[in-house]
Amino acid sequence: MRVFRVPQEWRKPEGARVGFVPTMGALHEGHLSLMRQARRECAVVVASIFVNPTQFGPNEDYERYPRDEAEDLRLCESVGVDAVFAPDVRTMYPRRTTVVAVRGVTERWEGAFRPGHFDGVTTVVAKLFHIVQPDAAYFGLKDLQQCAVIRRMVEDLNFPVELRFCATVREPDGLAMSSRNRYLTSEERRRASSLYRALCECRSEAAEGRSLAITLDRVRMRLEQEGFAVDYVAWIDPQTMDPVDRLKEDSRLIAAVRLGGVRLIDNIGLHED
Numbered sequence: 691m692r693v694f695r696v697p698q699e700w701r702k703p704e705g706a707r708v709g710f711v712p713t714m715g716a717l718h719e720g721h722l723s724l725m726r727q728a729r730r731e732c733a734v735v736v737a738s739i740f741v742n743p744t745q746f747g748p749n750e751d752y753e754r755y756p757r758d759e760a761e762d763l764r765l766c767e768s769v770g771v772d773a774v775f776a777p778d779v780r781t782m783y784p785r786r787t788t789v790v791a792v793r794g795v796t797e798r799w800e801g802a803f804r805p806g807h808f809d810g811v812t813t814v815v816a817k818l819f820h821i822v823q824p825d826a827a828y829f830g831l832k833d834l835q836q837c838a839v840i841r842r843m844v845e846d847l848n849f850p851v852e853l854r855f856c857a858t859v860r861e862p863d864g865l866a867m868s869s870r871n872r873y874l875t876s877e878e879r880r881r882a883s884s885l886y887r888a889l890c891e892c893r894s895e896a897a898e899g900r901s902l903a904i905t906l907d908r909v910r911m912r913l914e915q916e917g918f919a920v921d922y923v924a925w926i927d928p929q930t931m932d933p934v935d936r937l938k939e940d941s942r943l944i945a946a947v948r949l950g951g952v953r954l955i956d957n958i959g960l961h962e963d
């Protein structure tokens with residue numbers, strides 16, 4: 691497995707389908723599932739490990755975000771990644787004069803609670819796409835709005851990249867895997883699994899035909915009783931991220947909550963997970 695740290699060290703192999711998995715490291719089974727899918731579908735698999743400062747707000751966890759490059763490289767190698775791009779911040783951002791910004795689909799939910807976050811995401815993903823030149827790129831549905839935003843960027847800016855969105859990998863108790871789960875105390879970790887359970891219950895009620903507004907009031911109340919501070923919980927259209935008042939086949943239930951100092955996001959489809 692090759693590790694490259696500057697764009698000039700990478701030359702796209704000719705005639706081979708290149709699959710790309712961008713990450714911020716602190717790898718877990720969720721990341722590895724994307725790499726395994728890329729491995730099945732592509733001749734060459736490239737991952738990136740870069741904790742992207744521009745997608746963190748001023749009061750967020752950029753400084754304390756978990757970093758363990760040696761372990762991450764070992765994990766990449768274990769699932770058959772061919773090359774890892776692991777640049778430093780000065781390589782990626784010698785200046786910060788150009789920003790790629792998607793409008794509309796970025797405005798609600800994470801965009802509202804984390805101003806500037808998606809500009810950081812789209813800028814770094816656009817740069818990574820130009821550097822790696824993948825044929826296919828793999829993203830987790832765990833970050834549903836990120837998927838919608840990147841889909842829009844790829845369409846609007848004509849990136850020649852096929853996007854592959856992959857199912858959320860969960861702990862045995864249902865908690866969606868996340869690099870930030872390690873910030874939870876053991877007591878918070880026990881309680882964290884009720885987020886997924888509450889979402890599943892809300893989905894069952896909606897599937898039985900209850901009014902969506904009522905299912906949302908109930909899940910919000912339940913989450914607050916469990917000790918979560920609820921940033922949002924909503925039924926949405928995953929293409930536009932707009933709220934829906936009637937369910938369609940592809941509707942999804944999204945939520946962001948805080949437990950102690952840790953923010954958790956999750957989402958489920960009407961018919962999956």
Ligand code: AMP
Nearest residue numbers: 713714715720829830832833858859867
């Ligand atoms: P991150 O390192 O948090 O930027 O995540 C890198 C990629 O892994 C993103 O496309 C995430 O959506 C994806 N990812 C993170 N957690 C999970 C998970 N539990 N299941 C599937 N994909 C995930």
